[in-house]
Amino acid sequence: MCATANDHLHEQVNGLPAKIGHDSVVLILGTLPGKRSLMTGTYYADPSNKFWDILFMACGEKIEKSDTARELLLKKYHIALWDILHSAARDTSSDKDLLDEKPNDLPRYLAEYPQIKLLLFHSNDSYRYFKRFFKNIAVPYICVSSPSGQNRRSTLEKAEEWRAALSCAIPQLRNGPRLAWKGAPPCDIISSQERGIDMEIEKIRNYISYFETVNAETACRWEVSRKLENGTFSMPYPVYETQFLNFIDDVSNSDLMDVSYGDTLEEYGLGMNNELTKKIDTANLRLAKAILTCYVRQERFCDGLWGRAIKEGTFLALLKRIATLLTQ
DSSP: OOOOTGGGGOEEEEOOOOBOOTTOOEEEEESSOOHHHHHHTSTTOOTTOOHHHHHHHHTTOOOOOSHHHHHHHHHHTTEEEEESEEEEEESSSOTTSEEEEEEOOHHHHHHHOTTOOEEEEOSHHHHHHHHHHOSOOOSOEEEOOOOSTTSOSOHHHHHHHHHHHHTTTOGGGGSSSOOOOOSOOOOOOOOHHHHOHHHHHHHHHGGGGGTTTSOTTOOOOOOOOOBOTTSOBOOOOOOOOSOHHHHHHHHHHSTTSOHHHHHHHHHTTOSTTOHHHHHSOGGGHHHHHHHHHHHHOOTTGGGTHHHHHHHTTHHHHHHHHHHHHHHO
16 A cells, blocks of 8 residues: 555654552553653653643642652652553654554553552543553543643642542542542443443442541532533532432432433332342441442533433442342
C-alpha cells in the first residue's frame, strides 16, 4: 500500500519506563508522554501541564520544581507513574493525534505489584484506552480532572478533587477536614452474564477500603448536585452511613433519581421493607455498602445506567448473591 502524505507526519513514539516501587499503592496513568518528557526522560516535564503543582497541592506539600523533590513526593506518598500506551505513531503531543497504539503490559505489572490499591486516570483518553485494551482488571479506578492547561478548572479545584481520590488509598491524606468532591469516580456497570457474578463481587470487594477509616457513627450525607456546562448533573456523593436500609432510601430519593427509577426499585423488590435487605447482618454491612456505592457512583449517572442495571437484573443479582455470602 502506498503511504499517504499524512502518514509521513507521524513518527513512532515509545513511552517511558514505569516509575513504580514495591511500596506504591496508587498508580497514576496517563496516555503517552509528551515530546518534552521524552526529551528529558521525566514524566510531565512540559510546564504548561500542571500535573506536579496539582499533585504537590493534593498532598498538602509546598510546590517544588526540582526532579529530586518530585521523586521524594512520590516515595513519601507511595505513588507510581506510568502510561497506558507503550508506543504509538504521533505528530504532536496531543493524545488525540495517535495511530498504531500499543498498550503497556498493565496486567503483568499489577500482578508483580499486588499492593497497588487504586488506578488514577487524569484524562479521558487514558481511561478510554484502558477500557479498550483491558477488560478484566479488578483493581479499583477513578478518573479525575486533567492537569492540562486546556482544562479550565482552577488548579485548586483540581487539587481538591485529586486529594479526595488519592485519599481512597493513601491513609495520611484522610486526616483533617474532608475535602469537597467535585463529581464522582466512574465504576462501570458490567453485565453479570459477561463476566460472572462472583467476578463482579470480587471487583467490588476492593471498594471496602474506602470506608474503613471513616467514622462509623457518621450519617450518610449527599452533596448537592450541580448542573454542569454540558447540561448534565454532578452526582451526589455518599460519604458514609450506618444503616443499609437508609442508604437504599437515600439513593432512591436523591435528586438525580427519576421517579421511574424509584418505581423500578420497588418493582424488583429493592424497596425499604423487602426481606432481602433484612437478612443482612449489621456486622457485615461494609461489603453491602461497597456494592451499592459501586453502582451509585456512576460517571454517566444521568444517561440511565442506574435504571438499566436495575431493569437488566444485574443490581438485584448482586444483592442476592451478596446476601447469600453474608448469611452463610
